[in-house]
Amino acid sequence: MTNDFMLLMPLIITGVGAIALMLIAAYDKVTIEQASMASMGVFGLAFLVQLSNTIGTAVVPYDTVFNGMLVISNFTKVAGLIILACGFFTSMSAHSYFKQNNFCTTEFYSLVAFSACGMLLLTMSQELISVFISLEIMSLAIYILVGYDRQNKRAAEAVMKYLMLGAFAGAFLTMGTALVYGGVGSTKFALIGQAVAANGFFTNPALVCGAFFILVAFLFKVAAFPFHAWVIDVYDGAAAPVTGYMATGLKTAVFAVFANFLVVDETMRAGWVNYLFYLSILTMFVGNLIAIGQTSLKRMLAASGIVHTGYLLIALVAVSSEHFSGSVILYYLGAYSVGTLGIFAALSYLGGANEKRQTFDDFKGLARVRPYSAAAIAIFLLSMAGIPPTAGFMGKLYIITSAISAGQVALAVFGIISSILSMWYYLRLIINMYFHEAVEGFEDTADFKFAPACTFILVVCVFAISLYPIAV
Amino acid sequence: MFEHVLSVMIFLPIVAGLVLLLTPAGKGIARLTGGVISFAGLVLGIDIFFKFKNQGPLQFVENIPMIPSLGINYSLGIDGISLFILLAGAVLLPMVYLLFTTKSKGYYANLLIVQGAMAGAVCAADMILFYVFWEVMLLPVFFMLGLWGGESRIPATIKITIYTIAGSLLMLLGIIYTGVSYHAQFGEWSFNIVQMTQLQMAGPVAVLAFFGFMIAFAIKIPLFPFHTWLPDAYTEAPTATTFVLSAIMAKIGVYAVIRLVVPIFDGEFARYALLLAYSGVIGMMYCGITAIAQKDFKRMFAFSSASHMGVIALGVFCMNLQALTGSVFQIVAHATSTGVLFLFAGILEDRVKTRKIADLGGIAYTAPVFALFFAIAMLASVGLPGTSGFIGEFLIILGAIKFNVLIGVLAGTTLIIGVCYMLWMFQRVFFEKTKPASEGFKDLTLTEGLTFLPVILLIIFMGLYPQPFLEKIEPAAQLHLAAADAGKTIALADNTHALVQGSTVETQK
Secondary structure (H helix, E strand, C coil), rough: CCHHHHHHHHHHHHHHHHHHHHHHHHCCCHHHHHHHHHHHHHHHHHHHHHHHHHHHHCEEECCCHHHCCCCCCCHHHHHHHHHHHHHHHHHHHHHHHHHHHHCCCHHHHHEEEECCCCCCHHHEECEEEHHHHHHHHHHHHHHHHCCCCCCCHHHHHHHHHHHHHHHHHHHHHHHHHHHHHHHHHCCHHHHHHHHHHHHHCCCHHHHHHHHHHHHHHHHHHHCCCCCCCEEEEEEEEHHHHHHHHHHHHHHHHHHHHHHHCCCCHHHHHHHHHHHHHHHHHHHHHHHHHHHHCCEEHHHHHHHHHHHHHHHHHHHHHHCCCCCCCCCHHHHHHHHHHHHHHHHHHHHHCCCCCCCCCCCCCCCCCCCHCCCCHHHHHHHHHHHHHHHCCCHHHHHHHHHHHHHHCCCCCCHHHHHHHHHHHHHHHHHHHCCCCCCCHCCCCCCHCCCCCHHHHHHHHHHHHHHHHHHHCCCC | CCHHHHHHHHHHHHHHHHHHHHCCCCCCHHHHHHHHHHHHHHHHHHHHHCCCCCCHHHHHHHEEEEHHCCCCEEEECCCHHHHHHHHHCCCCHHHHHHHHHCCCHHHHHHHHHHHHHHHHHHECEEEHHHHHHHHHHHHHHHHHHHHCCCHHHHHHHHHHHHHHHHHHHHHHHHHHHHHHHHHHHHCCCCCHHHHCCCCCCHHHHHHHHHHHHHHHHHHHHHCCCCHHHHHHHHHCCHHHHHHHHHHHHHHHHHHHHHHHHHHHHHHHHHHHCCCCCHHHHHHHHHHHHHHHHEEEEHHHHHHHHHHHHHHHHHHHHHHCHHHHHHHHHHHHHHHHHHHHHHHHHHHHHHHCCCCCCCCCCHHHHHHHHHHHHHHHHHHHHHCEEEEEEEEHHHHHHHHHHHHHHHHHHHHHHHHHHHHHHHHHHHHHHHHCCHHHHHHHCCCCCCHHHHHHHHHHHHHHHHHHHCCHHHHHHHHHHHHHHHHCCCHHHHHHHHCCCCCCCCCCCCCCC
16 A cells, blocks of 8 residues: 555655645745746656656556556556656756746746646556546646747637647547447446457447547647647747647657557557558658748747657557557657757757747857757757667667567658658758857857756756667 | 777777867867877777787677667677778878868867777677667768868758768668567577578568668768769868768778678678679769869869779679678778878868869979879879789779679779879879969978878888788688578579579689
8 A cells, every 4th residue: 555655656746746836826925936946846856756666666556546547557657757857857947948038927837747747647547537637637737838928929829729629639538438438338448458358349339439539639639640730830839848848748648548548459459550550651751741841940849749759659550469568659758858858948048038039040050159059959859860879769779670570661661761851850950050150149048057957967868868778 | 908999999089079079178189189099099900900810700809788678789899801991990090180280179079089980880790889880970970071161061961961861771770670580580689790690581671671771881882873972072071071981981881781781681682783783883984984074183083982982892792702802902992092192182272272173283393292192192093003902903803704794894994994084183283384373382291291101101012912911801701701601692693583694603712
């Protein structure tokens, strides 16, 4: 029982921390800097507890406490680690970001912590109703974070788009849950799996429809083709730290539950893999085509996020439900998160007041003026492009290896072609930063501490993660 | 210390380069560090040369597990083939620091990193490790070309980078495919290059993987028709980068074919050997003829280099001992002669501020030492008997005639074409009337002269007494060819529509 309690501690810490942050926000004396540090404290503590849990190997299905609705395994523990780290670095870069952008209030950090609660719950959920609830806890907080800058038209547009479409996705999930319940008589993943194993998957139309709707909801949240169109505007409209958070923490959580749901039963997985195969190819290529045409950095990163979703779908296609460890998916999510968070941390302090530097051209000559920042961004970009010896390369290596091992050679070939295409837009920023004369002095980016420190830590992580071997 | 000598050769320059980049050191310190470190590399290289035993298998082996679950190890080792490419780098790179004294810190730091990465690619005995170094060695080139290149450097940078990365990603696919096949056939994960030779590869996917490797290396070498990045990159790059690219990096492409493709994909290699050989010969003739027409001497050297790389690659594709040994020998010969020529071109460009052949003339009257050294390197490059270039080209043509008479005859024309563009250029630049741009051309200074002297002497020594080199190359070459099991390979090549019909594939001495 104490063990079980310890395994839930990170979630409890984040939840209590979120409420506490909300309460202290009522006091005028608390500045947003202090709130940011408090939020970092909460995430840091939760991360450390999660880290100590991760070293153990306990798998806890919480049969008695939650009636089997939550399951903690190594997979969820590591996913939780990534999410908590994302929350920590987001708070850290927001600290600097809100020195030049003044639409922040202290509640901001409380919302970051609340959405992290939703994400943590989502990774552990093994039951469709709790999936829906945790998805909504996460999404509601994220909707507010996206539209936090109420005066900004683009943020308002972003939140409108995201809210409307997100609500549809939520509706799809509920509908799917209802249909699955109608077909199987349970919403628990384990019982669904048993029912499918006993009666088959395609013999049960309600189950097929329901699983399809649930798939749609997940694909929407991870921004896979053909539900990718919202990403560009939403990522562009949100504040840089929030965009980084959405691109990493949210994606990690949804991919975790996606994988958990997919491995419920082998016949069901095999049925979906045929469609996921084409979806992942289309996601990669559509993302690349969108990214190549962008002139704004944030929009390019949003589109490249779509491409990375495509790679993660490759990893999903290659998982096997018999020995599911999900280590490849998590490794790639970790590597991708480090690179993305790093770039958004750098944008948080390099963007200037009201994010005035947005396009590739605005960063011309950055290397002449701020060589260390430029080097950090270059390292993150190279990691996202998958150039060794970065974490991104190892992630890609694992994904391609698992795809070829699973017999999906064609998928591996498309993955490689897609990463060749993606070189263009990653290199473009590096070329702009390094090979052009500086057009401005970037003087307003000098006196920040937190976001540059965050960038530095993440650069170290890029190389540290690449050295960490995983079992495939 | 000594059991990790290869690691030291790899990581000493890389770490020094990174430290230079991260600290606000001045130009002078950077150049001094670069010079000292690369000189240390030279000393280590010479030490390795004399401790190297004339045997086939890998020597100076290091092995540390990196990712046990996939059998990826940090394993290094050199044989007679990698030894010479390692040495070419160690011998040639210190010259850059002596000749170019006024470059910025990043320039020297990037040179150090590329030196280490190239040593790593040559020493790697694990395919993933090889891939890591292969990619890392591109990055300094990317930055040097983009930061210190000529006027239209950015298109050239994009071209070489996208081209090379596209190739290497295809190779990554091939590497992973071979690794997975090894797992399927032997039940354990490994990416070790030597173990890979036991692999039985067949079927359409194996052909795809083979071309994944071949295209990556064909781009790097560069082999016709993947050579189009070369003239731009070589011309726009700063001298040291062109030097690194042509003298060593291109050779690593050939080396990788010998190391990875010949033993692992023996069947596919035999099937497509004729196609590849033709592409080598066509590239050689095409680039050679293009070189004749060039008005810019650096661009002419670029085409000349591409032309010679075609011959060197041809030596590998002929699949017999003479040609392979000749290729490896020619790798060193070409690294010294063409490398030095590019350095001369850099000096010439620095002094006369133009790259047009038409603006120059009569340099030999005021700069006799320069003209003499230039002539020796040039004659080695065209393969005059008595210079290093002759031995290699002779062996390659000999092997090519054994392989296929037509190919051999075509390969023979390289000597003629080479003479055409080189001597004509030499006549216009060094003799004829003095033009305004080349008036009062200063001869090599004492430092410059002494820097070039050892390499010029090496060129002549290798031409007159090649035996010490050949006897180190041959055992390894034999081993590589023996891995391509003779009977099976020929049978496979003949049965599966042999592109090599009528040719002999010889794997024993």
